[in-house]
Amino acid sequence: MLKLPFELFVGLRYTRAKRRNGFISFISFSSIIGIALGVTALITVLSIMNGFQEELRDRILGMTAHMTITEQHEHLSDWQPLYEQVKQQPDILGAAPNIMEQGMLTYNGKVKGVAIRGILPVYENEVGDIAQKMRYGSLEALKPGQFSIILGKELALSLGVSIGDKVTLIAPQGSVSAVGIIPRIKRFTIVGFFEAGMHEYDSGLALIHLKDAQTLFKYGDSVSGLQLKIDDLFRVGEVKQELANHLQQTLYVRDWRQQHLNFFKAIEMEKRMMFIVLALIIMVAAFNIVSTMVMVVTDKQADIAVLRTLGATPNSIQWIFIIQGLVIGLFGALLGLVGGISLASNIDVIVPFIENLLGFKFFPPDVYYISQVPSKIIWSDVYSVSGIAFILTLLATLYPARKAAKVQPAEALRYE
Incomplete structure (x- = not known):
C-alpha cells in the first residue's frame, strides 16, 4: 500500500x-x-x-497583401524582372503589381472620395481573395482600354449605381493648359461589385485595370509597388530580411503589421x-x-x-x-x-x-x-x-x- x-x-x-x-x-x-x-x-x-x-x-489580408515592395520616393519601374526575382524565393507564394491612388467618383450629382487600385486580374489572385468576395461580375471583366470599374458594395449603394452604369472618375493628377491645371476626368463603366466585410474597403475602394490606371494617373509603364503573399504571415520580419539580402536594388518593403499597426x-x-x-x-x-x-x-x-x-x-x-x-x-x-x-x-x-x-x-x-x-x-x-x-x-x-x-x-x- x-x-x-x-x-x-x-x-x-x-x-x-x-x-x-x-x-x-x-x-x-x-x-x-x-x-x-x-x-x-x-x-x-x-x-x-x-x-x-x-x-x-x-478579412483585411483578403484585400491586401502580406508585404509590399515599393521605391522609397518614386514609382516602381521594370516590375517584371523584380516579379521573377521574388517568385524564386521559397517563402513567397505569389506576387502582383498594383497602383494605389486617390480620386473622386461622381454620379448624378453625388460625389465620393475613394481609393483607386489598379490591378492585373491574372496576377491578383496570387496575393488576395478579392475574386472570392465578388458579389456581381468578376475580376476578369476588367479589360485594358475599356475603362471598366469594380466598386465596393457600400460605395455602390451610396452612389446609387448598378451594373452597366457609367461613373465619372476625377484624378488629382491634372493636365496643364492655358487656363491652369485641369483635373483628369474619365468615364468608367461599372462591371462588378465586391463585399469584403470591412467598411474601409466596401465604402471606399474601387478597382480598375492596371493599364487604365497607368494612363489615367500618368504612370507610364511603372506601378506603385509589388504586392507579395508569403507562406506564413507571422514570419514577415524574417522574410523581409531575406528579401533585403537577396535583392540587388534598394527598395522599401512594408508589411501588413505596419500598414494596420494602430x-x-x-x-x-x-x-x-x-x-x-x-x-x-x-x-x-x-x-x-x-x-x-x-x-x-x-x-x-x-x-x-x-x-x-x-x-x-x-x-x-x-x-x-x-x-x-x-x-x-x-x-x-x-x-x-x-x-x-x-x-x-x-x-x-x-x-x-x-x-x-x-x-x-x-x-x-x-x-x-x-x-x-x-x-x-x-x-x-x-x-x-x-x-x-x-x-x-x-x-x-x-x-x-x-x-x-x-x-x-x-x-x-x-x-x-
Whole structure:
C-alpha cells in the first residue's frame, strides 16, 4: 500500500472530512465555484477575442497583401524582372503589381472620395481573395482600354449605381493648359461589385485595370509597388530580411503589421484589459480561500495542538494547511479549465441557442459585418490563466498556514 507523507495525508483528510462548522464548508464550496467561474470566463472571453482578431485579420489580408515592395520616393519601374526575382524565393507564394491612388467618383450629382487600385486580374489572385468576395461580375471583366470599374458594395449603394452604369472618375493628377491645371476626368463603366466585410474597403475602394490606371494617373509603364503573399504571415520580419539580402536594388518593403499597426495594437490592448478585469474574479475567489482557511485554522486549533504534542513541527503544520488550500484551488481551476475549453469550443452552438431562447441576435447581419461569434483557443492563454489561478491559490494559503504553525499547544488545549 502506498504510504503518503504525513503532511499530505492529514491535509487531504481535512479536505475530505465533514466539518462541524457547516458555514466553513459552504465558503469552501463557494471558493471552488468562484475560481471555476473566473477561469471559465477568462478562457472563454480570451478565446472569443482571439477569434475576432483572427477574423478581422483574415478579412483585411483578403484585400491586401502580406508585404509590399515599393521605391522609397518614386514609382516602381521594370516590375517584371523584380516579379521573377521574388517568385524564386521559397517563402513567397505569389506576387502582383498594383497602383494605389486617390480620386473622386461622381454620379448624378453625388460625389465620393475613394481609393483607386489598379490591378492585373491574372496576377491578383496570387496575393488576395478579392475574386472570392465578388458579389456581381468578376475580376476578369476588367479589360485594358475599356475603362471598366469594380466598386465596393457600400460605395455602390451610396452612389446609387448598378451594373452597366457609367461613373465619372476625377484624378488629382491634372493636365496643364492655358487656363491652369485641369483635373483628369474619365468615364468608367461599372462591371462588378465586391463585399469584403470591412467598411474601409466596401465604402471606399474601387478597382480598375492596371493599364487604365497607368494612363489615367500618368504612370507610364511603372506601378506603385509589388504586392507579395508569403507562406506564413507571422514570419514577415524574417522574410523581409531575406528579401533585403537577396535583392540587388534598394527598395522599401512594408508589411501588413505596419500598414494596420494602430488597429491591431488597439485589439491587443483591449484583450489585455479584459484579461486584467476578469482576473479580478479569480482574485476575489482567492480571498475567499483566505477567509475559509483562517476559519478552518480556528476550528482545528485543538487538533493542531494534539499534532504538535505528538511531535509535528510548525513547518509540518504549515504544509498541512497549504495542501488543504491548494486542493480547494486546484479543484476550482480544473473545473474552470474544463468549463472554459468546453464553452469556447462550442460557442458557435451556444450563442445561437441563447439567441433563439431570448428572441434576438447579438450581432444582427444588417448592422455588423461579423454576424457570428468567432472563437479560437490559444493554448498559451489557457496555460497563463491556469498558472495565475494556481499562483493566486498558493498565495492565499500562506497567511492561514503560517497562523496555524504559530498555534501554541498549551494555549489551544487550556479550555478543552
